[in-house]
Amino acid sequence: MAIKIITIDGPSGSGKGTLAAKLAQHYQFHLLDSGAIYRLLGLKLLKKNLLSQLDTQLKVCVQTAEKLDIEFKSIEDGLLVLLDGQDVSKEIRTETVGEYASKVAAIPELRAALLQRQRDFAVAPGLVADGRDMGTLVFPEAQVKLFLTASAQSRAERRVKQLQQMGVAAKIDGILANIEARDQRDTQRAVAPLKAAVDAKIIDSSKLSIDEVFAEMLTHIDHSFAISHSD
Numbered sequence: 001m002a003i004k005i006i007t008i009d010g011p012s013g014s015g016k017g018t019l020a021a022k023l024a025q026h027y028q029f030h031l032l033d034s035g036a037i038y039r040l041l042g043l044k045l046l047k048k049n050l051l052s053q054l055d056t057q058l059k060v061c062v063q064t065a066e067k068l069d070i071e072f073k074s075i076e077d078g079l080l081v082l083l084d085g086q087d088v089s090k091e092i093r094t095e096t097v098g099e100y101a102s103k104v105a106a107i108p109e110l111r112a113a114l115l116q117r118q119r120d121f122a123v124a125p126g127l128v129a130d131g132r133d134m135g136t137l138v139f140p141e142a143q144v145k146l147f148l149t150a151s152a153q154s155r156a157e158r159r160v161k162q163l164q165q166m167g168v169a170a171k172i173d174g175i176l177a178n179i180e181a182r183d184q185r186d187t188q189r190a191v192a193p194l195k196a197a198v199d200a201k202i203i204d205s206s207k208l209s210i211d212e213v214f215a216e217m218l219t220h221i222d223h224s225f226a227i228s229h230s231d
Ligand code: DC
Pocket: 012, 013, 034, 035, 036, 038, 039, 098, 101, 102, 103, 105, 130, 131, 132, 133, 134, 182, 186
C-alpha cells in the first residue's frame, strides 16, 4: 500500500506547525517539520562561522548540510530537536535563528543537499509534512496538499502570543516587520518560492480558530483518502 502523505505549506505563523502536529496525532502518521531542518542548518553554519560566508564557502556549507547530525523525538508536549546530540528545541524557535534559516533556504545548493533527508521521512503508515515546498517539490506525489495562509497582522499577533508562552519577550511591531520581510524573501526567491501547488486546497486561517481549521482539514483529508482508496 502506498505511503499516505499530507503536505501543509504556507507562510510563517499561519498555524501550520500546530495543525501538522494535530493531524499527525489524529492519523498516527509521522511528522516532518521541514522549517526546523533549515533552522538547524542555519544554527550549525553560525556555530561554524560559515553563515556570513555562504557565497565564498559554499562547498563547505553543502558538506555541512549533508552531514548535519540531527534528531527529532516526539515528547508529550511537542517535539525534542537535537543538533549534534544537544537539545536545541527552544533555541531554534527564536526570531534570530528564523532569520538564519531564511538565508540558508534561499540557496539552491543547500536546499538540494537537504532534499533526500526530507524525503526519508516518508515511511509507513504515513507522513504529515509541513513547510514551504512540501506539495510543490519535496512530495509532489502527496495524496493531500493543503496551503494554509493568514494575514500578516494575524500571524504577527499569534507569534507574539506563542513567544510569550515560551517566556520570550516580544513586541508586535518588530515581529510584523520580520514576518513581512520573510514573506517577501520566501515568495520572491528564485528557487522553490513559497506558492500553493496547483492541486492544493487553500485555507485562510485569519478569522478561524485552530479547531475550526482542523475540522475543515479533516473533512477535506478524509474525503481525499476515500477517493484515492476507491481509485
Ligand atoms: O517554518 P519556519 O518558520 O520554521 O521556516 C524557517 C525558514 O525556512 C523560513 O524562512 C522558510 C524556510 N523554509 C523553506 O524555505 N522551505 C521549507 N520547506 C521550510 C522552511
